[in-house]
Amino acid sequence: MENIRNFCIIAHIDHGKSTLADRLLEFTQTVSKREMQAQLLDDMDLERERGITIKSHAIQMNYVYQGKPYVFNLIDTPGHVDFSYEVSRSIAACEGALLLVDASQGIEAQTISNFFLAWGNNLTIIPVLNKVDLPGAMVEEVKDEVVDLVGCDRDDIIHASGKEGIGIEDILNAVVERIPAPKGDPNGPLQALIFDSVFNSFRGIEVIFRIKNGTLRKGDKVKFMATGKEYNADEIGILRLDKEPRDVVHTGDVGYLISGIKQAKEVKVGDTITHVERPAAEAIKGFEDVKPMVFAGIYPVETSEYEDLRDAMEKLQLNDASLVWEPETSAALGFGFRCGFLGMLHMEIVQERLEREFDMTVITTVPSVQFTCYMTKGDPITIHAPADMPDPNNIDHIEEPFIKAQIITKTEYVGPVIALCMDKRGIIKNQNYITAERVEMTFEIPLSEVVFDFFDRLKTISRGYASLDYELIGYRESTMVKLDIMLNGDKVDALSAIVHRDKAYEWGKRLCEKLRELLPRQMFEIAIQAAIGQKIIARETIKALRKNVLAKCYGGDISRKRKLLEKQKKGKKRMRQVGNVEIPQEAFMAVLKLES
Numbered sequence: 001m002e003n004i005r006n007f008c009i010i011a012h013i014d015h016g017k018s019t020l021a022d023r024l025l026e027f028t029q030t031v032s033k034r035e036m037q038a039q040l041l042d043d044m045d046l047e048r049e050r051g052i053t054i055k056s057h058a059i060q061m062n063y064v065y066q067g068k069p070y071v072f073n074l075i076d077t078p079g080h081v082d083f084s085y086e087v088s089r090s091i092a093a094c095e096g097a098l099l100l101v102d103a104s105q106g107i108e109a110q111t112i113s114n115f116f117l118a119w120g121n122n123l124t125i126i127p128v129l130n131k132v133d134l135p136g137a138m139v140e141e142v143k144d145e146v147v148d149l150v151g152c153d154r155d156d157i158i159h160a161s162g163k164e165g166i167g168i169e170d171i172l173n174a175v176v177e178r179i180p181a182p183k184g185d186p187n188g189p190l191q192a193l194i195f196d197s198v199f200n201s202f203r204g205i206e207v208i209f210r211i212k213n214g215t216l217r218k219g220d221k222v223k224f225m226a227t228g229k230e231y232n233a234d235e236i237g238i239l240r241l242d243k244e245p246r247d248v249v250h251t252g253d254v255g256y257l258i259s260g261i262k263q264a265k266e267v268k269v270g271d272t273i274t275h276v277e278r279p280a281a282e283a284i285k286g287f288e289d290v291k292p293m294v295f296a297g298i299y300p301v302e303t304s305e306y307e308d309l310r311d312a313m314e315k316l317q318l319n320d321a322s323l324v325w326e327p328e329t330s331a332a333l334g335f336g337f338r339c340g341f342l343g344m345l346h347m348e349i350v351q352e353r354l355e356r357e358f359d360m361t362v363i364t365t366v367p368s369v370q371f372t373c374y375m376t377k378g379d380p381i382t383i384h385a386p387a388d389m390p391d392p393n394n395i396d397h398i399e400e401p402f403i404k405a406q407i408i409t410k411t412e413y414v415g416p417v418i419a420l421c422m423d424k425r426g427i428i429k430n431q432n433y434i435t436a437e438r439v440e441m442t443f444e445i446p447l448s449e450v451v452f453d454f455f456d457r458l459k460t461i462s463r464g465y466a467s468l469d470y471e472l473i474g475y476r477e478s479t480m481v482k483l484d485i486m487l488n489g490d491k492v493d494a495l496s497a498i499v500h501r502d503k504a505y506e507w508g509k510r511l512c513e514k515l516r517e518l519l520p521r522q523m524f525e526i527a528i529q530a531a532i533g534q535k536i537i538a539r540e541t542i543k544a545l546r547k548n549v550l551a552k553c554y555g556g557d558i559s560r561k562r563k564l565l566e567k568q569k570k571g572k573k574r575m576r577q578v579g580n581v582e583i584p585q586e587a588f589m590a591v592l593k594l595e596s
């Protein structure tokens with residue numbers, strides 16, 4: 001145990017965590033030159049394509065320091081605010097954290113929030129000034145910022161460049177010198193915290209854990225404390241580039257367990273593994289429940305695929321503990337699921353993972369935050385979907401979630417940032433100069449105004465020089481109304497939205513215009529109407545299509561006709577027939593595009 005060091009890398013998005021992790025793996029020869037590829041730990045295709053980390057990844061390295069061998073368990077974590085739940089779980093498995101700060105950018109919003117997360121969990125922080133190779137590196141200024149935030153000495157900050165391989169040895173040495181070895185009793189009853197899991201269709205669910213006390217041996221009979229289920233530790237081992245089986249995993253170590261578990265619901269991230277004989281008296285304190293920020297319906301494009309979709313969601317949930325869902329029915333779309341996400345990026349990623357990893361084609365409906373309706377009679381109702389909104393006559397008042405938003409930007413953009421936040425019904429609470437050029441502002445804003453396109457607009461008005469972090473602070477009364485959309489007189493529940501009354505007329509008008517652009521023309525006319533209650537507030541018409549596609553073929557070439565039909569069929573992916581109107585995926589998201 002003396003020779004183990006468990007640490008994670010935390011930073012704001014794009015400050016270079018994955019690149020630095022690559023260098024650490026290379027330097028410690030955890031991977032050979034042949035196996036090395038950029039951002040090695042980002043092993044999902046989606047992560048590579050987008051260049052972002054979505055999942056935390058654990059990997060073990062060996063390092064010799066002053067002649068003594070050490071075992072490092074490194075956990076690379078995502079930087080985007082939507083994935084902070086991954087970060088908090090990784091932190092629970094570590095004693096220390098490398099806090100990277102991009103020397104050309106300085107401290108950003110998630111640098112601060114991730115620092116406080118690690119610090120609050122008593123992790124030893126090693127501050128690292130990364131990307132010092134960049135010509136724009138502002139070494140002294142950014143060091144001032146780091147000293148201010150972390151409260152460390154200037155000399156504690158390590159200069160590094162993941163790209164050029166600068167400072168790698170200094171970092172590895174600091175891990176040994178500054179981060180404490182894990183504590184725990186190797187002879188005590190087994191307590192291992194499950195902090196991640198992966199579905200493997202051949203071998204059953206792989207459980208990733210960190211042992212706090214006791215020792216786990218291959219073949220041991222183990223029990224998951226939350227579910228009470230018992231298993232055989234068929235295979236245990238450590239996580240190198242691949243899983244490496246071992247006969248024993250010791251106190252303080254990070255490892256995996258395979259016991260042929262097939263049911264996703266048997267594995268709960270945050271649960272404790274113990275022995276059936278000599279069980280631990282209590283479970284390790286698990287993780288705080290996730291608080292989803294955005295809710296949307298996910299429906300199969302083919303109604304017959306509902307059960308397959310449920311199966312896919314269960315498996316995905318294993319690997320994404322922040323995804324929550326429950327069954328939902330829509331008059332327009334049939335059976336599906338109401339899902340809670342941590343943000344819009346998370347929602348996009350879930351949709352893409354369902355399609356890529358589980359081969360599902362799904363429709364996602366208008367996202368919404370959660371509201372509380374206080375009724376004139378009876379208990380308050382929580383609403384996750386516009387379709388659930390009760391009759392306005394029975395509502396006393398509605399409360400919506402508010403957040404505290406922390407925005408860091410350059411002083412020259414303070415004006416536009418304040419204007420944007422005011423437009424979003426925000427109130428400025430604080431303004432604090434980090435340096436002469438950079439300022440940190442705090443706002444209170446309704447979540448519904450921030451969760452959708454706010455970040456894009458913030459980036460545009462600040463030319464990319466703004467970062468945002470937010471946390472929920474509670475619910476406040478607002479005058480919200482339900483905006484309904486009707487196609488040829490039929491209300492389409494999946495297109496409804498809950499909006500602030502002051503914006504409802506404008507939104508209704510623009511939503512109809514947007515839908516006119518997005519709905520494909522059909523052989524008949526389509527009337528698009530927006531209504532609040534019984535009152536129609538806007539209308540647009542899509543003219544009927546006169547020619548049919550096959551007319552272009554002059555009736556001749558059969559194979560060409562077939563190709564054309566084939567092409568049409570493909571185009572139908574991600575579309576749902578509602579009544580006699582076809583609605584493409586983009587139309588369900590139209591409400592998000594009204595301001596751009």
Ligand SMILES: Nc1nc2c(ncn2[C@@H]2O[C@H](COP(=O)(O)OP(=O)(O)OP(=O)(O)O)[C@@H](O)[C@H]2O)c(=O)[nH]1
Nearest residue numbers: 013014015016017018019052053079131161162163
């Ligand atoms: N010049 C320079 N560029 C770097 C350095 N480290 C990373 N980069 C570049 O910065 C970008 C982001 O690097 P990543 O390693 O993907 O950053 P990350 O922090 O892992 O990103 P997320 O996991 O998505 O938060 C990439 O384009 C890298 O090539 C460095 O030391 N110097």
